[in-house]
Structure formats: C-alpha cells, structure tokens
Amino acid sequence: MANASTNIAAAGPRGPKPRRAISGRNIMIYGTLGLVALYYALPLYVMIVTSLKGMPEVRLGHIFAPPVEITFQPWVKAWAQACTGLNCDGLSRGFWNSVRILIPSVVISIAVASVNGYALVNWKFKGSETFFTILIFGSFIPYQVMLYPIVILLREMGIYGTLGGLVMVHTIFGMPILTLLFRNYFTSVPEELFKAARVDGAGFWGIYFRIMLPMSMPIFVVAIILQVTGIWNDFLFGVVFTKPDLYPMTVQLNNIVNSVQGVKEYNVNMAATMITGLVPLTVYFISGKLFVRGIAAGAVKG
C-alpha cells in the first residue's frame, strides 16, 4: 500500500511545470510588444536617417530610405554653424548656456529641498505642517500666472535677463515638488534612527550629512533625474527670463527649426533636435543604472 502510493507520487507531476517557448500566448505578447516598439522607434529612425543625408537626397522625399551617401555635415552645421538671428555659431552657444543654467539650478534646488524635507520631518516646529501645505499649494499654481510678477521682481532685483535670475527661478519652482519628494522619503526612515543619532550627540547638520544623506542616495538620483530633464527641457522660463545671447538650448533649437528665411534644412534640423535631446537621454541611460543600484544599496532593513 505504502509502496503503491510512492509510485503514484513519482509518476505524477513533480518539480517545475514545463512551459513551451512558442505558445499562442507568447506570440500574442511579443507580437504586440514588437509592433508597439516599431511604432515608437520609427520617428527616431526617420530622424537619424534624414540627419545623415545631404540636402539633395532629402529633397527626393524618400523619408524611410537609408542614406545613399552618409554625411555628418548636418550635425557639424547644427552644432557649430547654424544661424539664429545674428549669431552663427550653431547650437553650441545654447548648449553651454543650458549647462551654465542647469548645474547651479540642479545643485541649489536639490540641496535646499533636501534640507527642507529633512527639517519638516525630523525637526518639526510650530506651524511646520502649515508651511508644508503652503509650499505644496505652490505647485498647483500655473506658471503662466506668475510670469509677469516674476519679471518685475527680477527687474527690481536687477537680475532680469541674466543667467543668475533664471537659476533662481528654476530653484524656486523646483522647491514644492522636490520638498515633497524628500519629505516623503525621510518620513520612511525609521524615527528611532534619528533618536539614536541625537543620543549619540549629532546635531542638525551632523544627522543630515552623516546619517540621512548617505541613506538617501536613491531619492537624490530621482531628484537629479527630475531636475535635469525638467530644467534642460524648459522653454518658457528660458525664453521669458533671458535674452538672445543667453538663450538656453531649447529656445535656440526652436529658433533654428522655426526660422522662416531661406531653405528649410531638414537634415540640420533633425540633427539639432537630436543633439538637444541627447542630454536628458544620457541622464536616463546613466542614472537608470545608478537608480537601480541606489535602490539595492539603500534597501537595508534595520
């Protein structure tokens, strides 16, 4: 009897259930995914192909055809020679402007917002909740409403039309969402850790720099992604608060692509657009990896 039952167990299903590689279900899933991927990748393909063609080839109108003769001239022209207004030094001017706007804006906004979030969670003061509510409410006011007041404000401060002014605007407008981000992250850090650090004699900055900061790399990466892409892609503030010499890359790109004089150089436009998009793209690629690593390193229990 016992013997018979063990025989049945051996003959029956055992271990992992076998799965077929090609099944109706898999074909459906991968087929759909493939189609959708193609749909999204096609415009990029057209852009790359067009940017590598010379103007005569572009004029033929075969937008899907690969270039017969590959040329990098459009890329060079977009970077160094394309004209906007009186300047004919291409996108490079805008690129460096954008970098000079981006770096201080990202650093200052994240530094201030992370301290904000930390203080709001761990060093509650009278009215800290109200303060937080007001701050969050700020993120619901449309930017357009505040444009003109800010222009006046910057003018009165004497920094209208300078990069410093634009950096300040970016820093302030990044504050609500970043503070929320950091506050929520620091809330998840066990309160006892903070208490232990206080018993150990660490003060406001000691706890921030030596306990909280090293634990919060994942959220810093998230904040950096958010700010870099947001500030790099900004158009509105760039066009309103700076002047032509200091236009960020996005504004300059628009001026190149939308120029109404002369021939439309599609290949140069495509190349310029891609150069502009490279920075956020790179950030996604690099930080994506960092992000995963950051989460893995941060996932320490206890």
Add this chain to the structure above:
Amino acid sequence: MNADNFSVQIKDLDLNFGAVKVLRGLNLDINNGEFIVLLGSSGCGKSTLLNCIAGLLEPSDGQVWIGGKNVTWDEPSQRGIGMVFQSYALYPQMTVRGNLSFGLKNARIPRDEIERRVARAAGILQIEPLLDRKPAALSGGQRQRVAIGRALVRDVDVFLFDEPLSNLDAKLRADLRVEIKRLHTQLNNTMIYVTHDQVEAMTLADRIAIMKGGKVMQYSTPDEIYNRPQNKYVADFIGSPSMNFVEGTIKGGKFTAPGLALDLKGYDFVGGKATDGAAVIGIRPEHVVTGELVSGAPFQTDVTVDIVEPMGSDTLVWADLGGAPFRIRMDGQARVHRGETMRVGLEPARASLFDVKTEERL
C-alpha cells in the same frame, strides 16, 4: 531627602500631545545601580516616559534629574545616558565599528580612547569578529548586541532600553534576557527598561513600575508586586494565567460569595483589620491546591472541570466554582478530564482582597 542618592528622579512629570494627556503628574525615584522595569500594556505611556528621560521628548511640565543634576532642558547627548531601541536603529551605512564610535566621534574623544572603548564593549558583548561588518550582514541578535554596545561605549551611568527584545524570536529573547541581566551585574549601572512582557519584567527588575494611563499603579519589587498587588489592575496584569476574581462580601472576618466561605484569619490587611462590606477576592491559579495537599488547606470545596489545557510543564484547568469560571494551575503530570469533579483547597493568606469601588487593596 538628598538628590545625590538617586540616579534618576522624575518629578511631577506631565506630558500632553495636544489635548491627550499621556503622562500625568508622574513621580519616580530610581536608586544608583538599580534595574527598573517600566511595565504596562501598549499606550500606557511607558515608552513616552523613557523618551522624556532621554530628552527626546519635551515634557509639558515637571523635571527630570539624572545623577543629582536637573537635566530637564539638556540635550540627550549631555544627559549621561545610553539608549537601546526596539528596532536597533543601527546606522545602515556604517560598519559595526562605525556605529559604536559615532557618538564618541561627535563628543570629540581622542582616537586611541575611542579604540580602547570600542574594543572593551566588543569584548564584553563578544562582537569582535563582527566589527567590520555592516548591520545588514548581521542577524537580529547580533544587531541587538551592537545596539547595546553603542550605549556601552558611551561610558554612562544610566542605560535606557526601549523594548529591546521585542523584535527577536522567543529563544533568542530568553538568551539575551539573561545576558542583559549578566551585563547589569557586571557593570552595575542604573538601567531603565521598558517592556510589555511580564516575564522580562519579573526576571530582570530590582523594582517594577507598573503603568496605566500615564500613571504609576505600583512601584515595588517583583516579589511584592506578585504577592501583594496594590490594586486590582496590577493583580490582573501580573501573572499568567491571570488571577481569579470573585465578588462577595466581608462580614465578621469572613469572606462569602457563591460557592465560597473563607475565614480571613491570617490575611494581612492593609489597615490591620478587616472592614465589613463588598469586596473582590483575587486568587492566583497557581495558589489553588489540589490532590493530597487539599487536606491541609483552610478552605476546601468541590469544583467541576470544564476545560483542560495541558501545556507540558503544567496544566491549566478551567473549572466551575459557584457558577463562575475559575482557573486552576496544576502539575503537568496531573491527569484530569472534562466533567470530572475535583476537590480543591484555597488559602486566604495567599489571596488578595480589593475594594469593589476603588479597586485598592484591602
């Protein structure tokens, strides 16, 4: 009274969170080298009190004295305390060595002194092989040792433990409990220990403070608390299985209730003599005698067995006494069955009497 004799003194401490009064006019004197356990069910304010002593919470009123000094306005790090938390609260990005030395570095103690103290603490707690590991690579018991070590290196007079063993499994908890006790005999400094586990409280404490609703219900030795609970709450809270309570009346030195008629001769009344009136008698299940011992008991009666819960080391019997359930703790080897009638004996001298209204001990 000289404040220097006390290690920690709490004077008229109040703490309110908005309209909620968490601690109410609390007073507690703790002698040098004493092991004090703050015991109570969750929400009784015991952890809040500990946080007030540590300086992590600001009291609404009252004072905290440590080592003969009023530290009410002092920072936690200046109070001469070390604290161990329930969740260990180790700094995850630092090694064990980093965790132990963090507080000392903040206090700007010379490097060789730090090294000496870390080595000493690691030696006492036997965590030397773990010094270069990160907390993530430690087991629960090891983490708790490191957490204790972090308090140890500070070389302080008062240790505060906030339910340090609650996150560990039963076996490890028992092991570490003994180790904490050993640590106390070795270091001989004041320890204040918060727990909701009465076994921990009874085994560790020199004195227990049982708290309820932000007030201390009784503050005395484990023996006193077990044998002479000051009020019904303490009597009910301490002991597992918990005490049997029977309502009845005292008249002429006798306690009567349905199924009970006890002569109170030998009972140590608080006022010295019995006062007639309604009362509650509390009898511990383990103080009910059975078998051959019954013949020696002053009061004997028959009960019907309702439910039997064998637990190996002993057996808990739920019996029916005068129509009410009555718990009896018997030897683990005792063989009793449901529906049987059993003869039991009670000893009034080991019982506790409480006033029905005030619930205070009579």
